[in-house]
Amino acid sequence: MGKDGHSRRDFIQTSVRASLFIAIGGLGALGASRATASHTVWQIDPFKCTQCGRCATECVMAESAVKCIHAYDICGYCDLCGGYLKPDANDRATGGENQLCPTAAISRNFIEEPYFEYVIDEALCIGCAKCVKGCTAFGNGSFHLQIRHDRCLDCNECAIARVCPSEAISRISIKKPYLIKGKFEVIPSVEPPKSSSKK
Amino acid sequence: MKILMKIVLVICLMWIVMPVSGQSQARFPKPEFDTGYVQPDPSTPEPRALAMDYFDVFVLILVLSLATYFAIRRRSRGGILLLSVFTLIYFGFFRNGCICSIGAIQNVALTLFDPNYSISLVALLFFIIPLLFTLFFGRTFCAGACPLGAIQDLLIFKPISIPVWLRKGLGLIPFLYLGLAVLFAATGTDFIICRWDPYVGIFRMDARFIMIVLGVAMLLIGLFVARPYCRFLCPYGVLLNWTSRFSKYHMAITPSSCINCKLCETSCPFDAIDIPQEQAPASARQSDLKKFLVYLLIIPLLMGAGAFIGYKSHVFLSKAHSDVYLAELLIKHPEVKNDIDNLDVQAFLSAGETLDTLVKKAGVIRAKFKTGSWILGAFMGLVIGVSLLAQTTHRKNDDYRPDKGNCYSCGRCMDYCPVEK
């Protein structure tokens, strides 16, 4: 091929390059028109969660980023705590055989007659939701699961969200990274309008 | 014991009787404490600051610029090596391999197809910037700025040369992977690139067992088959390959002009060096031309066959989406409703959604899969056709030069060239 061949090839190269440039730029512009500068994080909506237990096992990390937290604000400080004691517990005591939590992560502290405070040791909690189930079924639902952002890797797609049977996990704005139970009338509006649930 | 049972019973009764509508009321009112007990607040540790994300974009641009400078200007393999160590440590081990440009394909796909999803600007930039660099300078992203590339590149031990037919054959996988990833992301089904990223578990030093096994296996394969993920899996590599072919300032093996000394011939662990080729004799060109025309005619057939296969597999593929899966399960086996161990079914039942709405939702998703699958099939047909077509064109070539599409600009071959500037 002579000089003509070369210049023809150069010409093709340049024009394809220009078209690719426009294509990539167009894709970028289209994306940018829909992009948010504000990042999102993954979070569990405690009102949707049905305590299936997958949070403990489906996180990409061996120790799940999901932990149980206690919304003291709505706790009844019950003596007979549905989240602390097994339904068939022999007695209202702190013996391991009476506790619902498989890792004994919850401690029961006497405050005053007849109230007890329940405190979760996050280091021990595995996010299995057993206590949440008990508390939601028999109590106020003050125990609930949350993705803890000091542990969460903020995966591109949360592995738990994919398998959550209640579609309780979605992207929410980083500005309000927690959906905490508590003041009931406030919480539902915390969800930003543009949050995208996966499905 | 009996007392306890009674209390439980009473509570259960209370629970049934009490209105829980809207969950607006606590069953047990918060007590008033006499002892001055103050209730603690639940802690809410902050997520990683957004500013750090933009810092990542800054680091990406910096590393890309340096990699480009080392590959094209300085022609320094050492510089690129240092950069890949840095990338491995920073984007790999420190940032846990997330977000990455490869995974960002899915965010972009989801943005294009789901109007409710808004991509984060950081993910968009991670997707766009390396492509733009590649369009001008070749795949310097692969050389120095990709953590997956870096971990593979640093662990090449005794690369074996892979025969062309096998390379081309396996080279079709990334196209399929890309197509499936886009299909699954666009339908909101799954982010398969992230889920099956073999190295991310190693970056995090924490993953499920199967992923660790996969990661270690890939690293072991990589000792002999250099960069196995990059070459035979990476879906972003498909896009980089296309753009790199038309790059303007791609690195060259020789600093001035090739003297055909053959010293670099086997230097590339990825078989990405084009060796000089004579102009084929007229007879061969004749038969090549015939083949070319035949393949050209075959392409529509391949595309049709692909579309057919894709269409046929859409029912199967759509089952990856949980709604479709659940709807089908409930229709085919209504008895699962009584299976208390089936979490998905139980959650569905307790949510109070009717089967009708679920089936409707599933229908919409399956329709999307129908369209997506035949397009994907036709696309694969086109890819196979074009790669056959490429076998028949032998361009005359006087020099040893990197094959721009497949070269990672790693710089190894440059050190073999005896020619001075």
Ligand code: SF4
């Ligand atoms: S997977 Fe979903 S329903 Fe199950 S415990 Fe986690 S948030 Fe709750």
Ligand code: SF4
């Ligand atoms: S029962 Fe499970 S979720 Fe609750 S505190 Fe224990 S480990 Fe955590």
Ligand code: SF4
């Ligand atoms: S985003 Fe990742 S790390 Fe965080 S909870 Fe989900 S799976 Fe676990």
Ligand code: SF4
């Ligand atoms: S720079 Fe040279 S050795 Fe490295 S991939 Fe490209 S052709 Fe192969």
